[in-house]
Amino acid sequence: MQGRIFSGIQPTHGIHLGNYLGAIRHWVRLQGSYDCIYCIVDQHALTTLQDPQEMRRNTREAAAALVAAGVDPKRSILFVQSNVAAHSQLTWILSCVARMGWLNRMTQFKEKAGKDRENAPVGLFTYPVLMAADILVYKATHVPVGEDQKQHLELARDIAGSFNRRFGNELFPLPEPMILGEATRVMSLRDGTKKMSKSDPSDQSRINLTDDADAIALKFRRAKSDSILGITYDPEARPEASNLLTIYAALADRPRAEIEAEFAGTSFSEFKSRLADLAVEKLSPINAEMRRLQADPGYLDAILREGAERAAAIAGPVLKEAYELVGFLDPRER
Known part of the structure; x- marks a missing residue:
């Protein structure tokens, strides 16, 4: 194995095509080369989602989506963040290492808090410290991230380095x-300048992994487009065309330039029809398996329970090392 991977996904408002293409399908492929730990980060989700029934439903749906897409609970560790207490315990230690100035520079907090920062939850501000704990408590060496999470990972590296220097140890x-x-x-399928999001009020803006074949086809055929003949990649001038071209290339697992050349003289309507067919072909099996898994919540819960036990067995010794370094007494030694 080339190292240990940690990555997480929030259980908020369902899992969509952006999650699948940007993260989940890569998680599946990485299982053969890395020691993989995948987490449903419900504690992070608590910063925005506070309906307990919806939280439980979404957590199981996220687990079903990951397993249906090919995450193997035997080859990888799949669990729920709140089920391993070491995440929260290490967060406090790291919070005493992190600096307010570091957190004040986090652009995602500024974007999500908006103008009413005084009423934003403290958890939203300290979110990156919990993310650092998620990663460091497993001594992860690699983290698959999107562009919007790179700053948080850089902070995790800063926190790890600061901890190591302060306590004279290369723990992390x-x-x-x-x-x-x-x-x-x-x-988004409705606006190519905005990221596909679970929080967008329009369900037509995204492809949910719970969408059936008819819904997937209809959404792609209705996707916003332009009147220019041919499908070319130009995010500034043609954001919608560029987005759909990128989606097609990812689903087909082919280079974007190759897809662009293939559809150079094609009308948008024909291209979207072909894209709809491809998406149905690739996503329908995942949708069907998700439905099967969600019909048996006991099976999903057993997967997550076993995953939490395996995760805790790794995190526990790391947390113990951190406790010893900062000078916490071990109750078992008194």
Whole structure:
């Protein structure tokens, strides 16, 4: 194995095509080369999602999506963040190492808090410290991230380095970012300048992994386009065309330039029809398997329970090392 990977996904509002192309399909492929730990980060989701029934439903849906897409709970560790207490415990230690100035520079907090920062939850501000703990408690060496998470990973590296220097120990490796594939940022089907998002009020803006074949085909055929003949990649001038071209290339697992050349003289309507067919072919099996898994929540819960036990067995000794370095007493030794 080439190292240890940690990555997480929030259980908010369902899993969509952007999550699949930008992250999940890569998680599946990495299983053969790395020691993989994949986490459903419900504690992060608590910063925005506070309906307990929806949280439980979305957590199981996320687990079903990952397994249906090919994450193997036997080859990888799949678990729920809140089920391993070491995440929260290490977060406090790292919070005493991180600096306010570092967190104040995090652009994602500024974007999500908006103008009403005084009423933003503290958890939203300290979110990157918990993310650092998620990674460091497993001594992960690599983290697959999108462009919007690179700053948080850089902070995790800063925190790890600061901890190591302060306590004179190389406990935490500095995790390396992994930016994978061309579709790391899939855009909305209604507005090619905005990222495909679970929070967009229009369901037509995204392809959900829970969408059936008819819904997938209809959404792609209705996707916003322009009147220029041929499908070319130009994110500034043709954001919608560029987005759909990128999606096609990712689903076909072919270079974007190759797809662009193939559809150089094609009308948008024909291209979208071909894209719809391809998407149905690739996503329908995942959708069907998700439905099967969600019909058996006990099976999903057993996977997550076993995963949490395996994750805790790795995180526990790392947390113990951190406790010893900062001077916490071990109750078992008194």
